Structures are given as structure tokens and as C-alpha cells.
Amino acid sequence: MKLEINNKYSNQLPADPDETVGTRQVTNTAFSYVRPTVPSNPQLIHFSKETVALIGISETEAASPEFTNVFSGKELIEGTRPYAMSYAGHQFGNWAGQLGDGRAIVLTEITTNNTNYTLQLKGAGPTPYSRRADGMAVLRSSIREHLCSEAMFHLNVPTTRSLSLMLTGDQVLRDVMYDGHAEYEKGAVVCRVAPSFIRFGNFELFASQNDLPNLKKLADFTIENYYPQIKGDDKSRYVALFEAVANATRQMIVHWQRVGFVHGVMNTDNMSILGLTIDYGPYGWLEDYNPDWTPNTTDRENRRYRFGNQPQIALWNLYQLANAMYPLIDEAAPLEAILQSYQDKYEADYNAMMNDKLGLTSSKNNNEDLIGLLSQNLLLHETDMTIFFRNLGKVAQNDSEEMAFDKISESFYNLEKISTETKEIWLYWFTQYLLKVRENKISDIERANKMNKVNPKYVLRNYMAQLAIDSAEKGDYSLLYELHELLKNPYDDQLSSEKWFAKRPDWARQKIGSSMLSCSS
Structure with a gap:
């Protein structure tokens, strides 16, 4: 070797x-x-x-x-x-x-x-x-x-x-x-x-120690090895570095929101300067769509790191990085401009991502009203996020609102308990959605194929990981191997593995490791 x-x-x-x-x-x-x-x-x-x-x-x-x-x-x-x-x-x-x-x-x-x-x-x-x-x-x-x-x-x-x-x-x-x-x-x-x-946190350490020479060494090292497109030898290089990190971070968060991933511990020491997801501690995937959910028991009270707050926490963390890098630049305005633009850029990226998940081409207003209504609807009744978006790709242009509703109904927990009012709200949303789908002027097959490339069929649900852990602790690693293979192709149908395309079982709602986790490792 x-x-x-x-x-x-x-x-x-x-x-x-x-x-x-x-x-x-x-x-x-x-x-x-x-x-x-x-x-x-x-x-x-x-x-x-x-x-x-x-x-x-x-x-x-x-x-x-x-x-x-x-x-x-x-x-x-x-x-x-x-x-x-x-x-x-x-x-x-x-x-x-x-x-x-x-x-x-x-x-x-x-x-x-x-x-x-x-x-x-x-x-x-x-x-x-x-x-x-x-x-x-x-x-x-x-x-x-x-x-x-x-x-x-x-x-x-x-x-x-x-x-x-x-x-x-x-x-x-x-x-x-x-x-x-x-x-x-x-x-x-x-x-x-x-x-x-x-x-x-590497930058924060040197800044907190007022160690400007090593702060500069670290920034220069990062530019030379990971952002070589940044040229020059003045302070503008460090502004460009901060902007590159902000862009990479924003793009990472958009992907997290796309697949329903919740990191759980978005401390600044767990934020990569390359925009990579690092330090997998008490993470989790949304089962039902719930922007207030966090997998971390330590965060249970304040829910700082809940799913819906991840974009803002990333921005807060970038503020801390800006503070750490300020001594290299000695000027707040360019850093503030980058931080100010984060929100606008994130909203544009998020809307583009949601249009992809919905199989729609971006219109003048990016379908913001439709996306906003969908976010509200998903909260009306416990709804599995992964199954909902995957099955939405089965909806056809010529479907009625009732037919479309039936195709996504598998994503509802306790379908029989959905109220008449909730169903009516969903049917209204499908009225608007189907109009947009017909405006696309692409075939149902083409739209479904595009949607299936961004809406995974299989994610590492918390209970799946826990089942693999339970078996492994008894010396049986077969489920670990099975899940590892399954998750190599999360966007493929893999019909022989349909058992994993399922809502969270009731036993997993409160089970330690399947619902919430601690930082213990």
C-alpha cells in the first residue's frame, strides 16, 4: 500500500x-x-x-x-x-x-x-x-x-x-x-x-488570540491550496476568500434543505471553509415535514439548529468568520456587502431548487406563491417529505386534482384522519400546480426524470441507521452493508429495496437513536 x-x-x-x-x-x-x-x-x-x-x-x-x-x-x-x-x-x-x-x-x-x-x-x-x-x-x-x-x-x-x-x-x-x-x-x-x-474556527482561534501573522498565514494557505482562482497580493484577496466561502456555504445549505437533512450541531467549529458537510454527530433527516425539528437533544429547548433555521444559522456563522477575518482587511464595508447579499442569493437559489423539486421552469416570480402555499400545506397534516416529493413526479399534466392528490396520498401519516377542509386546501394547491405543469410544455416523462434527479427515493432515515446499529452491536453487519449499497443510488427506483421507501414506523417515534440523539459518541 x-x-x-x-x-x-x-x-x-x-x-x-x-x-x-x-x-x-x-x-x-x-x-x-x-x-x-x-x-x-x-x-x-x-x-x-x-x-x-x-x-x-x-x-x-x-x-x-x-x-x-x-x-x-x-x-x-x-x-x-x-x-x-x-x-x-x-x-x-x-x-x-x-x-x-x-x-x-x-x-x-x-x-x-x-x-x-x-x-x-x-x-x-x-x-x-x-x-x-x-x-x-x-x-x-x-x-x-x-x-x-x-x-x-x-x-x-x-x-x-x-x-x-x-x-x-x-x-x-x-x-x-x-x-x-x-x-x-x-x-x-x-x-x-x-x-x-x-x-x-481555525480563523476564529488566531483572531481571538490577536495573532495576525498566523491568521494571515492561514488565509494565504487556504487561498493557495483551495481557492487558487483568487489572485493578487492586497487585501482584496481576503475579501474574495470570504466571498468564496460564503458562496460555498450557501450552496451547501441549499442542498441540505433540498434533501431534508438537519445537521444538528451547526457550531462555527463544525463549519468547513470549503463548504463541506463535516462532523456527523446528532444529525437526522426530516421524516414528516417539520421546519422546527432538530435531532439534537441538547438543542431540544431552544431549537437553534432546527431544519428551518439552518440558512440563518449559516449566515450567523459567516458573521463570526467575517469578524475573524476583519483584521486582514481592516474595512467592514466589503464584508458587510457580502453578508447582505447572502440572503438575496439564498432566496434565489432556494426558489430555483424548489422549482427543480416541483418539476417547474422558473417563471418571472419563481413560483414563490406556489412554493409558499406548499410549505404551509405540508404542515396541515403529518406528511413524509421524501415520499411526497418523490411521488409528486408521478403526477401527469392531464390528471385531475383528485387524481394528483391520490398519487401523493401515500406520504400522509394516518391518511384516514385527514379532514375534509385539509383535503380541500390540497385540491386547491393542485389546481394551481397543474396549471404550472401544463405551462411547462414538456412531457410527463421528461419532467418526472428531472424531478427524480433532485428528489431522492432513499435517504438514511434515522430508524434505518438505528436498525443497522442494533444489528452491528450483536456482530451482524449485513444490514450496514445493505444500506451502504442502497444509498449509493438514492435517486434510482431499486425496486428490490422498496421496503426502505416507507414512512417512519410508529415504534421509531420516540426510540433513542431513531427520533432524537445526543452529542454522545
Whole structure:
């Protein structure tokens, strides 16, 4: 197994001179060298064939003991020095100060096919940023991250990838609901892959320490390696960098809203400078369409990170990044202009995305009234978001309102309890929708094909992930493998897998792991 090592980050940015593992505050530092904790008995559970190929490893190599040893943290790749990244951040709207990789360790950076990738282990042991934690991860959270990273990629959502999932052979003590009932669970480690794991919080750390030289180094490094289209040598480069990050972030959020994904922990330290979805903790997909839903038990009271608030939280986070980058620019107006334009650009992108989901061509007003009515209608009666939009593609131009309603009725929970008034409201909406569909002047087949490319049939529903976890904890990984394969083609019909195109079962409404989750991992 040969990898081309290219540690740009650790070679070009400042290292922590203290190489002890103990938790501490660091300054003038982008990262700290640290070795992964050696697992007692690593076991490969699964690897992603696509991600293995992405980094230039063959499937034969991925099935070898060397692969297991390296990507569990048992052995180091020759010529590498693993490290944990240092960053700060705002958590749930409050400044948290120094944070950093508390349970993630970068093994190395590599170059393959002229592209640089960072290989990072999550759950590989304590680092200087672990605070009071042990730096480990458990099987349940690792399965969720492994499945979701790849599911999001195949949904065409910007994301980090997951290379492999390993058992460590060690037991990890966790209090799942933070209620004083801690239990031992199976330890596990995931290898995450991304061009970079630089976050908003990396910039916030240097800004908070008034470390302008290293703030500038980090910005220059980011431009040179990830936004090379930005040219020049004056302050305008940093304005252009902020604008590029704002655009990438906005586009990521539009994709989240398109597929009904809720991140759950949109702290600034969980925001990628590349507009990638990172840090899959207590995430979830909308089952019924509910803009107020959050999967995070910690967020249960204030619902800061609820589905409908994600676009505004992304903007709030961008404000914090703007504050961090301000010392490089020393002028507020250009940053404020970019932040001001975020909302207008987001609304335009959102309307375009919704038109795609509805199978409509954008008209002069972008069908805003129709989209607004739909959002209201979906709240009238518990309605499965994924099934509704997928089945909407079956509606034909010549259908009556009743026929169209029948085609989406599978998406309703307790269909028999829909009131006459609610149905009438839906029939009125279909009157308006069918007029728009007929104005399209494209065939039903063509419209359905376009809709099916943006409206997934299969997503990683919370109960599906929990079923895979329950089986895996008993040593049966067959469901994990099945879901991993299913989610590679989320827009295809896959008729043999129709059982997964179904509403959330009643048993999953309140079950831990299937409804809400904690940050415990």
C-alpha cells in the first residue's frame, strides 16, 4: 500500500512546540503533533470502495491487515507525523474559546491524481484538545458517520467522505442521554477523507488570540491550496476568500434543505471553509415535514439548529468568520456587502431548487406563491417529505386534482384522519400546480426524470441507521452493508429495496437513536 505523502498543512503552518498529550491551552499554533492510541484488537468492519479508489488504494489492499492496522491507528504510515488541529468556535451561539480536534487525529495528507486529501481518524484517542473527554468514539456513532458521509456524497451534497469503519477491540464508557446512566460500549474508529478539514474556527482561534501573522498565514494557505482562482497580493484577496466561502456555504445549505437533512450541531467549529458537510454527530433527516425539528437533544429547548433555521444559522456563522477575518482587511464595508447579499442569493437559489423539486421552469416570480402555499400545506397534516416529493413526479399534466392528490396520498401519516377542509386546501394547491405543469410544455416523462434527479427515493432515515446499529452491536453487519449499497443510488427506483421507501414506523417515534440523539459518541 503506497501513498504519496504531501503534508502541506503541517509543513507550512505553525506547530505546537509542546508534544505532550495533556490537555492544555495553545497559542501561535495551527496543530499539535499526537499519535493515535493503539487499539487492542482492531477489526475492519467495512470500507467504501469508492473512497478507497479515490485515494489510490486497491480493494485488495483495503482487505489487507496493513490497511486495518494503519486506518485503526495501530501502525503509522512511514514518513508521517499525525497531528490534531487547533481551532476555536461559537457553540450554540456562545463563544467557547479554544476547542480543537478532541477526538480526531490527522494521519497524513496525500496527493493522488493531482488532488490533495487529508486522512483523519475519528475516535483515535486523546489529544491536547480533548478537554475532559477520552478522545474515543463508539460503534453506534461511527456507523452513523460512516453511512451518512457516503450517503450524502451520492445525494450530491458537498461532504467529507468515509474511507473505513473499524472496531478497536476496546470498551468505551458513555452516558448516551447525559442522565447519569453511563454504560460501556464497543469502541470504533472511522477514517474521514476531505481535501481539508479547515473550519471557520481555525480563523476564529488566531483572531481571538490577536495573532495576525498566523491568521494571515492561514488565509494565504487556504487561498493557495483551495481557492487558487483568487489572485493578487492586497487585501482584496481576503475579501474574495470570504466571498468564496460564503458562496460555498450557501450552496451547501441549499442542498441540505433540498434533501431534508438537519445537521444538528451547526457550531462555527463544525463549519468547513470549503463548504463541506463535516462532523456527523446528532444529525437526522426530516421524516414528516417539520421546519422546527432538530435531532439534537441538547438543542431540544431552544431549537437553534432546527431544519428551518439552518440558512440563518449559516449566515450567523459567516458573521463570526467575517469578524475573524476583519483584521486582514481592516474595512467592514466589503464584508458587510457580502453578508447582505447572502440572503438575496439564498432566496434565489432556494426558489430555483424548489422549482427543480416541483418539476417547474422558473417563471418571472419563481413560483414563490406556489412554493409558499406548499410549505404551509405540508404542515396541515403529518406528511413524509421524501415520499411526497418523490411521488409528486408521478403526477401527469392531464390528471385531475383528485387524481394528483391520490398519487401523493401515500406520504400522509394516518391518511384516514385527514379532514375534509385539509383535503380541500390540497385540491386547491393542485389546481394551481397543474396549471404550472401544463405551462411547462414538456412531457410527463421528461419532467418526472428531472424531478427524480433532485428528489431522492432513499435517504438514511434515522430508524434505518438505528436498525443497522442494533444489528452491528450483536456482530451482524449485513444490514450496514445493505444500506451502504442502497444509498449509493438514492435517486434510482431499486425496486428490490422498496421496503426502505416507507414512512417512519410508529415504534421509531420516540426510540433513542431513531427520533432524537445526543452529542454522545
